[in-house]
Amino acid sequence: MVVSFTVNGRSQSVDVSPEMPLLWVLRDVLDIKGPKFGCGISRCGACTVHVNGTARRSCTLEVERVEGAQITTIEGLSPDGTHPLQLIWDELDVAQCGYCQGGQIMAAAALLDEIPNPTDDDIDIAMNGNICRCGTYLRIREAIHQAASATEGASQGTGSASDGGDR
Amino acid sequence: MSRHATGADAAAAGQGAPTDDALQGGMSRRNFLKVTGIAGGGLLLAVGIDPLGNGLLAAERAVDFVPNHFIRLTPDGMVTIMAQNPEIGQGVKTMLPMLIADEFDVDWESVTVEQAAHEPDKYSRQFAGGSNATPTHYMPMRRAGAVGRQLMKDAAAQQWGVDASTLETGSGVVSHPASGRTVTYGELADLAATLPAPDPETVPLKDPSEFRIIGTPRRNVDNPKIVTGQPLFGIDFTLPGMLYAVYEKCPVFNGTVVSANLDAVLAADGVRHAFVVDGVGNTSTLVGGVAIVADTWWQANKAREILEVVWDEGPAAEQSSAGFQARADELSTQTPENMLREDGDVDAAMGAAAATVEAAYSYPFISHAQLEPDNCTAWWHDGVMEMWAPTQTPDSGRRDVANVLGIEEDQITIDLIRCGGGFGRRLYNEWMVETAWIAREVGVPVKLLWTREDDMTHDRYRPGGFHYLKGGVDAAGQLTAWDNHFVSYGSDGRFAGSASLSATEFPSRYVPNFRSGASLMPLLVPTGALRAPGSNALAFVMQGFIDELANAAGADPVQFRLDLLNRTPLPTTGRGGGLDTARMAGVLESVADRAGWSGPSTTPGKGRGVAFHYSHRGYFAEVVDVTVSQSGRLTIDDVWVVGDVGNQIINPLNAVNNVQGGVIEGFSHALGQEITIEGGAVVQQNFNTYPLIRLTEAPRSIDVHFVLTDNAPTGLGEPSLPPAIPALVNAIHDATGKRIRSLPINKHDLSWG
Numbered sequence: 050m051v052v053s054f055t056v057n058g059r060s061q062s063v064d065v066s067p068e069m070p071l072l073w074v075l076r077d078v079l080d081i082k083g084p085k086f087g088c089g090i091s092r093c094g095a096c097t098v099h100v101n102g103t104a105r106r107s108c109t110l111e112v113e114r115v116e117g118a119q120i121t122t123i124e125g126l127s128p129d130g131t132h133p134l135q136l137i138w139d140e141l142d143v144a145q146c147g148y149c150q151g152g153q154i155m156a157a158a159a160l161l162d163e164i165p166n167p168t169d170d171d172i173d174i175a176m177n178g179n180i181c182r183c184g185t186y187l188r189i190r191e192a193i194h195q196a197a198s199a200t201e202g203a204s205q206g207t208g209s210a211s212d213g214g215d216r
Numbered sequence: 217m218s219r220h221a222t223g224a225d226a227a228a229a230g231q232g233a234p235t236d237d238a239l240q241g242g243m244s245r246r247n248f249l250k251v252t253g254i255a256g257g258g259l260l261l262a263v264g265i266d267p268l269g270n271g272l273l274a275a276e277r278a279v280d281f282v283p284n285h286f287i288r289l290t291p292d293g294m295v296t297i298m299a300q301n302p303e304i305g306q307g308v309k310t311m312l313p314m315l316i317a318d319e320f321d322v323d324w325e326s327v328t329v330e331q332a333a334h335e336p337d338k339y340s341r342q343f344a345g346g347s348n349a350t351p352t353h354y355m356p357m358r359r360a361g362a363v364g365r366q367l368m369k370d371a372a373a374q375q376w377g378v379d380a381s382t383l384e385t386g387s388g389v390v391s392h393p394a395s396g397r398t399v400t401y402g403e404l405a406d407l408a409a410t411l412p413a414p415d416p417e418t419v420p421l422k423d424p425s426e427f428r429i430i431g432t433p434r435r436n437v438d439n440p441k442i443v444t445g446q447p448l449f450g451i452d453f454t455l456p457g458m459l460y461a462v463y464e465k466c467p468v469f470n471g472t473v474v475s476a477n478l479d480a481v482l483a484a485d486g487v488r489h490a491f492v493v494d495g496v497g498n499t500s501t502l503v504g505g506v507a508i509v510a511d512t513w514w515q516a517n518k519a520r521e522i523l524e525v526v527w528d529e530g531p532a533a534e535q536s537s538a539g540f541q542a543r544a545d546e547l548s549t550q551t552p553e554n555m556l557r558e559d560g561d562v563d564a565a566m567g568a569a570a571a572t573v574e575a576a577y578s579y580p581f582i583s584h585a586q587l588e589p590d591n592c593t594a595w596w597h598d599g600v601m602e603m604w605a606p607t608q609t610p611d612s613g614r615r616d617v618a619n620v621l622g623i624e625e626d627q628i629t630i631d632l633i634r635c636g637g638g639f640g641r642r643l644y645n646e647w648m649v650e651t652a653w654i655a656r657e658v659g660v661p662v663k664l665l666w667t668r669e670d671d672m673t674h675d676r677y678r679p680g681g682f683h684y685l686k687g688g689v690d691a692a693g694q695l696t697a698w699d700n701h702f703v704s705y706g707s708d709g710r711f712a713g714s715a716s717l718s719a720t721e722f723p724s725r726y727v728p729n730f731r732s733g734a735s736l737m738p739l740l741v742p743t744g745a746l747r748a749p750g751s752n753a754l755a756f757v758m759q760g761f762i763d764e765l766a767n768a769a770g771a772d773p774v775q776f777r778l779d780l781l782n783r784t785p786l787p788t789t790g791r792g793g794g795l796d797t798a799r800m801a802g803v804l805e806s807v808a809d810r811a812g813w814s815g816p817s818t819t820p821g822k823g824r825g826v827a828f829h830y831s832h833r834g835y836f837a838e839v840v841d842v843t844v845s846q847s848g849r850l851t852i853d854d855v856w857v858v859g860d861v862g863n864q865i866i867n868p869l870n871a872v873n874n875v876q877g878g879v880i881e882g883f884s885h886a887l888g889q890e891i892t893i894e895g896g897a898v899v900q901q902n903f904n905t906y907p908l909i910r911l912t913e914a915p916r917s918i919d920v921h922f923v924l925t926d927n928a929p930t931g932l933g934e935p936s937l938p939p940a941i942p943a944l945v946n947a948i949h950d951a952t953g954k955r956i957r958s959l960p961i962n963k964h965d966l967s968w969g
Contacts, residue, residue: 066485066515073514077460082452083445085636087587088668092903095587123445135443142435142869145877146305147442148449148587148636173912180903182587182637183305184880185873186914 054118056081057125067113072096074112075122083123083151087180094179097152098122104159106178123151126158133196134158141192145183153179157193166197285338286316286360293388293402295322298332301353302344302608303438304638305877306933307870310437312349312357314867318429319361319422321368322388322401329437334610334630342632344608345643345745347832347931350866354929359416366419368401371408375399424864433869438634450591450606450633455661458593459488460513461654463664464520465505465674467897468529469740470497472504476525481508484522486515489658493650499742500676501616502649509658513665532740532896537580537680540893543737544682544703548576552701552733554709557719559786560729565697569688571768572697576684577757579959581677581891583900584746585908588636590647591665594655601628601655605648606635613645617652628652639881640745644676672906673898676744677891679705679715683757688729693769695762695780697729705739712739714749721754722795722830723762725785741893747881748934751831755938756886756945756959759827763946764955772815773826773946774808795830799860802923804828804837807858810921811839816950820969821845823951827942834935835860838879840915840943844951848967850887852915852944855879857936859920862927875936876918882940884909888962907962 053062056079063078075081075098084107087095091106098107099121126132134154144150153176160167160175167175172193181189288296297316303309313329334342341352365385372390373380376397384391391398424431441448466472473492481490487510495504506525510516566572593604601623607613610630618625635642651664666674681704688697705712717734724730746752766776781797781804788794807813808826817823821844828837841853857875865871888907892899900906945956952968 066518069512069514073512077512077514080454082447085449085587086451086589086665088903090668090902090904093587123443126444130440130444138443139435139439142433142439142873144305144436144439144442145307145873146587146635146637147436147438148305150442151445154443176911180587180908180910182585182639182881182908184877184884184909184914186880186911187876187918188873189911 050113052112052116054115054120056120057122063112065112068111070108071098071110071112071115071120072107075107081122081124085148085151087149092180093149094156095149095152097155097179099155099159102159102162104156121155123155126154132158133199134161134192137192137196137199141188141195143185143188143192145185149179149181149183153181153189157189157196160193161197161200166201167193285332285335286357287320287364289364289401289405291402291405293326293400294328295320295326295388295401296328296330299329300332300339300342301349302342302606302610302632302635302638302642303331304344304608304635304642306344306349306638306874307436307867308344308349309634310434310870311867312353313437314429314434315354315357316361316364318427319358320364321361321385324429324434326388331632331634334614334632336611342610344638345640347834347933347935350861350929350931351833354864354866358421359419362419362421363414363416366414367408367411368404370411370414371404372399374411375404375407430866431864431868434867435869448634449588449636450593450604451588451636451665453593453604453633453663455593455595458661458663459509459511459658460516461507461509461651461662461664462513462516462520462667463493463505463507463650463654463670464523464525465503465670466525466527466529467673468527469532469742469896470499470503471527471529471532472497473506474526474528476506476523478506481519481523484510484515484519486511487519490519491657493653496620499646500644501646502620502653503646505650507650507654507657509654509662513663517667529896535740535896536894537892540680540737541682544578547703547735547737548682548684548701550735553735554733556717556732556734557724558731559725559727562697562699562729562731565729566686566688566699568690569697570691572686572688573761573764573768574686575761575764575955575957576682577760577957578680578682579753579756580680580889581741581743581893582746582885582889583672583675583677583891583898583906584639584641585672585889585903585906586635586637586639586641589666589668589671590641591663592648592651593661593663594651595661596652596656596659599627601652603628603648603652604631604633605645606633606642607645607648608635608638608640608642609645613648616645616649620649621652621656639747640749641675644744668903669901672891672901675898676713676742678746678749678752679712679739679743681705681715681753685757685761687761687765689765689769693771693776695723695727695765695769695776698723698727699731700733702732702734704734704736705743706736707738709736711736713743714745715743716750717754718750720788722758723780725788726780726783728786740896747878748831748937751829751934751938752882752885752941755827755829755831756941759829759939759942760945760957763825763827763942763949767949774804774813777804777826777828796835799835799925799927800828800830800837802925803835803858803860806921806923807837807839807856810858810919811841811856813839821951823947823949825943825946825948825950827939827946829935829938831938832934833861833930834932836935836939838936838939838943840940840947842944842947842951844948844966844968846967846969848965850948850961850966852883852913855915855918855940855943857918857920858923859932859936860923860925861932861935862929863924864929865922865924866929871922871932872920874932875920878934878936879918879940880909880914882937883913883915883944886941886944886959886961887913888960890960890963
C-alpha cells in the first residue's frame with residue numbers, strides 16, 4: 050500500500066504494509082535514524098516524533114494513519130541544530146549515552162509549543178513518558194526551564210548544584 | 217557513517233609489532249615513540265605507552281605490547297585525537313582525548329576527536345568496565361600528549377638552531393621568547409615527522425597548575441550530533457545492500473531447537489532467509505535458535521508471529537524464583553557451607569549484647585535494560601568478517617566470534633560504535649557471535665537487532681541474593697557482633713558470576729566478633745556484571761543492617777558509622793581489604809556537613825538517611841531526604857553526594873552528570889526493578905512490567921561534591937551507585953518507621969500513622 054506524507058518538509062511516498070509502524074518506515078525505508086527503538090510498546094519515548102505538531106510515539110503508530118500528515122523528527126526540529134532546546138541541551142551537557150535524547154527533545158519541544166513557560170508539574174506530565182536510562186533527568190528539567198527562559202528573554206534557574214571539588 | 221574510522225590511517229601508519237630493540241631484556245622499557253610522515257604532509261604520532269604506567273613491563277607482557285596511535289597533525293594545524301575506548305555514555309570519548317590535548321598543549325577548540333576502531337596492535341585495554349579508564353589511562357594519555365609537545369619543541373629547535381629548553385609552547389604554537397620567533401605546530405609537522413622520538417618516560421609533564429583543559433568543564437564531543445539525531449549508535453549503522461535479522465531463542469535458558477516451520481516463515485513478506493542455528497550450548501557465546509533475515513527489521517520481527525518452534529527446554533526449566541526463595545530459607549537454617557571469615561566469639565558476644573537485631577535481607581535478579589537493545593552489524597566477504605559493534609569488550613568479542621565460527625581473530629575487523637548504554641550488558645558479546653554466524657550464512661551485510669523482549673529475557677542478570685543476619689550492640693551503643701549467612705548462587709564452592717561476597721566486605725575487620733559464611737544454590741540463569749557489580753546489592757544489605765544496629769543502639773547513624781571507621785581493623789586475610797578508613801570518614805563527614813546532618817527527623821513522614829560504600833577505588837557517602845505521605849506515597853526530595861576519587865576531576869561537567877546518573881540508577885534498581893524466573897524463563901518482558909525510574913520520581917536535587925585527596929585519580933562510572941540505595945532505604949525508615957529489607961521498594965506498603 051502506498052502511503053504519502055511529509056517528513057521534515059519533504060514529501061515522501063512509501064509502498065509498505067499499512068500496519069508497519071512509522072518508526073520503522075522512517076528508520077529502515079527512509080533512512081531517517083533520529084527516532085530510536087527502545088521498547089516497541091510506546092513506553093520509553095525514544096521514538097517520539099511530531100505528527101501535525103503533536104508529540105507521538107512512532108513505534109506503535111501504523112503508517113497508514115499518517116497519510117497526508119506533516120511529520121517532524123529530531124533531524125528536522127531546526128535546519129541547523131539551533132532550536133533553543135538543542136542549544137541548551139549542548140550547553141548544559143545533558144546527554145550521557147545520548148540514545149534517548151532525540152525523543153526527549155521532541156517531547157520537550159512539543160511542551161514548549163503548547164506551554165512556553167512550563168512549571169515543574171507541566172514538565173512532569175509532558176516528560177514522564179520519556180525514559181532516560183542514564184538518569185540525566187535533572188539536567189533535562191533544567192534545560193527545559195532554561196530554554197523556556199531563553200525564549201521568553203527572562204532569566205531563571207533551578208536544579209542541582211554542581212562542584213569541581215575543593216581541598 | 218563511515219565504514220572504517222581509521223582505515224586510511226592504518227595504511228599510512230605502517231604500524232606493526234614492537235621492534236626487537238623493544239623486546240630485548242625482560243624488564244627493559246616498553247614505551248617508545250615512532251614518528252611517521254603521512255601522505256599529503258603531516259605527522260602521525262604513534263606512542264607506545266605501558267598502560268599500567270609503571271614504565272616497566274614484565275617479559276610475559278612483552279608480546280602483548282604494541283604501539284598506540286593517538287595524534288594526527290596536518291600542516292594546516294588540524295589536530296585529530298583518537299579516543300581509544302568504547303563510549304557507553306560514561307564520557308571517555310571526551311575525557312581521554314582531553315588528557316592528550318592538554319599535555320600536547322593545543323586548545324581544546326582546535327581538536328577533533330575520532331573514535332578508534334578495535335586495533336589491538338595499536339591500542340591497549342580498549343574496554344569499558346570497572347571504572348577503569350581513568351586509573352589505567354590517566355598517565356599514559358598524558359605522556360602521549362607530552363611526547364607530542366616535546367617533539368614540536370625539538371622540531372622548532374632544529375629549525376631555529378636553538379636549544380629546545382629555551383622554547384615554550386601554548387595553543388599549538390612554539391615560541392622562542394629570547395628572539396620573539398613563533399611557529400605553529402602545523403608548520404612543524406613535516407619536519408617533526410623526521411625526528412627521533414623523545415622518551416615517554418622522561419618527557420616532562422605539566423604541573424597540574426598548568427592544566428588548561430584537564431579539570432575544566434568540557435562538553436560531550438558528540439553533543440551536536442546527539443541533539444540533531446545523527447546516526448551514532450549500533451542500531452543506526454547501515455551498509456548498502458544490508459539485510460535485517462532477528463534471532464529467536466528458547467525462553468528457557470539454553471534450550472535448543474527441535475524443529476521449526478521455516479517454510480511458512482520464508483513465505484512471509486520481505487523475508488529472505490530463515491534457518492536454524494544449533495549454537496554451542498553456551499549462553500555467553502551462542503545458544504541455539506532460529507534466524508530470520510528480511511529486507512526491513514520490522515518484517516523480520518513480524519515473521520516471528522508465524523514462526524513456531526518446538527524447543528527442547530533442557531534442565532533450566534526446573535528453576536524458579538519461588539524455588540530459590542524456598543531453598544534459601546531452608547539453607548538458612550543450616551550451617552553455612554563455606555565460612556568466609558570468623559573473628560572472636562560471635563555466639564558469646566550475641567549473648568552478652570545489650571540489644572540484638574535479626575534480619576533477613578534479599579534483593580532480586582535485575583536486568584541491565586540499557587535503552588538501545590543489543591544489536592550488531594556484520595559482513596562476511598572475502599574471508600573477512602567485518603563488524604560494527606556497540607561493545608564494551610571488543611577483545612573478548614573478537615575471541616568469541618573467532619572461536620565459535622572457527623576463524624582466525626585477524627580475519628575479523630571491529631569498528632567500535634557508540635553504545636546506547638552499557639551498564640555491563642555489553643561486556644558480554646553473544647549478540648556479536650549471533651550476528652557473525654548469521655552474516656556468514658547469508659553472505660551480505662546484515663544487522664541483527666534484538667527486541668526489548670529479547671533483551672530483557674536473554675540478559676546476564678545481576679543475581680539475586682539472600683542474607684540472614686544477626687547483629688549485637690553493647691551497652692555503650694557500639695557494634696560488637698555480626699553474623700551473616702549469605703545464600704547465593706553457584707556450585708562446587710564457587711559463586712556464580714557477580715554473586716560473590718568477599719571475606720573483607722565492610723564491616724568485616726571492624727567488628728571484633730564477626731562471622732560471615734555462604735551457601736550456594738545451583739543456577740542455570742546466566743548472571744554477570746551490572747554497574748558496580750556486587751556492590752550494587754551488598755551496600756543495601758550492609759549499610760541497611762548497620763543502620764538497624766545504629767537504631768538499636770540509640771546512636772546517631774553518622775556517628776555510629778564514624779565510630780566503626782575509627783576502629784583499628786583486624787588483619788586482612790588473603791585478597792581484598794585495604795579500605796582506607798580515613799578517606800571514607802572524610803567523605804562521610806563532608807556529606808553530613810553539606811547536608812546539615814543533625815540526626816533523625818522529628819517530622820513524621822519526613823526522613824533522612826545516610827550510607828557510604830567503597831567500590832572501584834572510589835569512596836562515596838550519601839545523604840537522602842524523602843517525604844512519605846501517610847498513604848505511603850514516596851517522594852525523593854534531595855540528595856547529597858560526596859566522593860573521593862583522588863587528586864583530579866578530569867572533566868567536572870561530565871563527572872557530575874555521571875555521579876548523578878549513578879545515584880538515579882541506584883534509586884531505579886531499588887524502587888521497582890525485579891526480574892523473576894518461572895520454569896527457567898524470565899517473566900518480565902518490557903518496561904510495562906519492569907519499570908525504570910522516570911523523571912517524576914527523580915530527586916529534585918543531587919548535590920555533588922568531590923573531596924580531592926593525594927591519590928592518583930580513579931574512575932566515576934560506578935562508585936556513586938551503591939550507597940544511594942541504603943541511604944534511600946534508611947531515609948524511608950526515618951520517615952515512617954518501616955524497615956525495608958527486600959527490594960524492590962514498590963512491593964512494600966509505606967503507609968504510616
